[in-house]
Amino acid sequence: MEWKNKADVVIIGGGIIGSATAYNLAKLGRSDVVVLERGTVCCGSTGRCGAGIRAQWGTEMNCRLGIAALDIFEQLDEELGMQVGLNQGGYLLVAYTEREFKNLKKSMELQHRLGIKTKTVSLAEAREICPALDASDAVGFTYHARDGHADPFLTTFAFVEAAKMLGVSYFRHAECTGVTVRNGRAVGVDTTLGHIDADIVINCAGPYAQVVASMAGVELPNWGDRHEIMITEPVAPGVCPSMLMSFSGNYYIQQRPNGSIICGMSPAGHPQDFKLGTTWRFMTEMSRVLNKLLPVTRGIRVVRQWSGLYDMTPDGSPIIGETDVKNFYHSTGYSGHGFMLGPIAGRILAQSLIGNKPDIDFSMLDYRRFARGELIVEPNIT
Numbered sequence: 240m241e242w243k244n245k246a247d248v249v250i251i252g253g254g255i256i257g258s259a260t261a262y263n264l265a266k267l268g269r270s271d272v273v274v275l276e277r278g279t280v281c282c283g284s285t286g287r288c289g290a291g292i293r294a295q296w297g298t299e300m301n302c303r304l305g306i307a308a309l310d311i312f313e314q315l316d317e318e319l320g321m322q323v324g325l326n327q328g329g330y331l332l333v334a335y336t337e338r339e340f341k342n343l344k345k346s347m348e349l350q351h352r353l354g355i356k357t358k359t360v361s362l363a364e365a366r367e368i369c370p371a372l373d374a375s376d377a378v379g380f381t382y383h384a385r386d387g388h389a390d391p392f393l394t395t396f397a398f399v400e401a402a403k404m405l406g407v408s409y410f411r412h413a414e415c416t417g418v419t420v421r422n423g424r425a426v427g428v429d430t431t432l433g434h435i436d437a438d439i440v441i442n443c444a445g446p447y448a449q450v451v452a453s454m455a456g457v458e459l460p461n462w463g464d465r466h467e468i469m470i471t472e473p474v475a476p477g478v479c480p481s482m483l484m485s486f487s488g489n490y491y492i493q494q495r496p497n498g499s500i501i502c503g504m505s506p507a508g509h510p511q512d513f514k515l516g517t518t519w520r521f522m523t524e525m526s527r528v529l530n531k532l533l534p535v536t537r538g539i540r541v542v543r544q545w546s547g548l549y550d551m552t553p554d555g556s557p558i559i560g561e562t563d564v565k566n567f568y569h570s571t572g573y574s575g576h577g578f579m580l581g582p583i584a585g586r587i588l589a590q591s592l593i594g595n596k597p598d599i600d601f602s603m604l605d606y607r608r609f610a611r612g613e614l615i616v617e618p619n620i621t
C-alpha cells in the first residue's frame with residue numbers, strides 16, 4: 240500500500256484497542272484513519288492473552304464497561320461479518336477464604352445494581368457447571384453465565400477487516416518513532432516509513448504506551464508486567480466449559496472448544512520490564528494448580544507456553560482520553576483485561592472524538608487522576 244502523508248486520525252498500535260477504535264471511528268463516519276503497527280496485527284499483548292470476557296468486576300466503571308462489552312461481543316459476528324469465536328460458558332470465580340468470598344459477594348451486590356446477573360453457587364452446582372472440577376477446599380463460588388471467552392486473533396482480524404472495508408488504512412512494520420507537537424498540539428507522527436500529518440493522534444501502543452507518550456513529552460505512569468501462560472493437549476471437550484478463576488488462588492483456566500486447556504497465573508516476582516520469555520518455574524507451578532483443580536489433566540502434555548505483557552497502571556484501571564498535549568489521546572493501561580474491554584473502549588473513545596455523548600462517561604479514566612490521588616482501584620484482578 241502506498242504511504243499516506245496526511246490523515247485525519249493516526250492510531251499507533253494494531254492490537255484490539257487500536258483496531259476497535261479505528262473501526263468505530265470509521266463506522267461513525269470518520270474514516271480517514273491510519274493505523275500504524277510496528278510489527279503485525281496482534282503481535283502484542285492481544286495475540287498472547289487468555290481472552291476471557293467477564294462482567295464480574297469490583298468497580299462500577301469496570302462493571303459498566305464489562306457488561307457493555309458483553310453486549311457488543313454477543314452481536315459482534317453479525318456486526319463485523321466474521322466469526323470472533325465467542326464462547327459463553329460463564330466465569331466461575333473461586334474463593335478460598337471467608338474474607339475473599341465476602342469480597343466477591345460485595346462485588347456481586349454492585350453487579351446486581353448494574354444489571355449483571357451474577358449468583359453464588361454451591362460446590363455441587365459448581366461441579367454441574369464444570370464437571371471435572373475438584374475444589375473441595377474452596378469456601379464459595381460466584382458465577383455469571385454470560386461471561387466467557389472469544390478468540391483474540393479472530394476478533395481483532397474481524398475489526399481490522401471491517402475497518403478496512405470502511406476506508407481505514409493499515410501500515411504494518413511501521414514503527415512510530417516520534418510525535419510532532421506544535422504550539423501544544425499533536426500535528427503528526429514520524430515513523431520508520433516516513434512522516435504523516437494528523438489532526439488527531441491516538442496512542443494505543445499497549446504496554447509501550449508510556450514510550451509513545453514520552454515522544455510528545457507526556458509522562459504516563461504505566462509499566463509492562465510479564466505474565467506467562469500455556470496450552471495443553473486436548474482432554475475431553477466440556478470437562479470445564481466455564482472459565483475458572485481465583486484471585487487468591489492466582490489462576491485462570493479456560494477450555495478451548497477442541498478440549499485443549501489454556502491457563503495462566505502471576506508468579507510472585509514476575510519482572511516489570513519489556514522482556515518476554517518463559518520459565519520452568521511457571522510451567523511446574525501452573526501444572527500443579529491445574530492438576531489439582533482438574534484431575535482429568537494429570538499426565539497430559541503441555542503443547543506450548545509463552546508470555547506477554549500486562550499494560551499496568553497504579554490502580555489497575557485504564558487510561559482513556561486526551562492529555563496536556565492537545566489532540567493527543569490515549570487508550571491504554573488495560574492491565575489484564577484489555578481484550579474484553581476493547582470493543583467498548585473503541586466505541587466510547589470514537590463516540591467522544593466525533594462529538595457524540597459516549598455510551599459510558601469515561602471522564603474519570605483521565606490520566607490526571609493519579610496526580611489528583613483519585614485512584615479507581617479494581618480489587619478483582621489476578
Ligand SMILES: Cc1cc2nc3c(=O)[nH]c(=O)nc-3n(C[C@H](O)[C@H](O)[C@H](O)COP(=O)(O)OP(=O)(O)OC[C@H]3O[C@@H](n4cnc5c(N)ncnc54)[C@H](O)[C@@H]3O)c2cc1C
Pocket residue numbers: 251252253254255256257275276277278279280281282283284285286287288289290291292413414415416443444445446447451466467468503546547548549550570571573574575576577578579580
Ligand atoms: C498472559 C496474558 C493473559 C491475558 N489475559 C486476558 C484475558 O483473559 N482477558 C482480557 O481481556 N485481557 C487479557 N490480557 C490483557 C490483554 O491482552 C491486553 O490488555 C490487551 O491485549 C491490550 O490491547 P492493546 O491493543 O492495548 O495492546 P497490544 O495488543 O499490545 O497492541 C499494541 C500494539 O502496539 C504496537 N506498538 C507498540 N509500540 C509501537 C510503536 N512505537 N509504533 C507502532 N506500533 C507500536 C505493538 O506492536 C502492539 O501490536 C492478557 C494479557 C496477557 C499478557
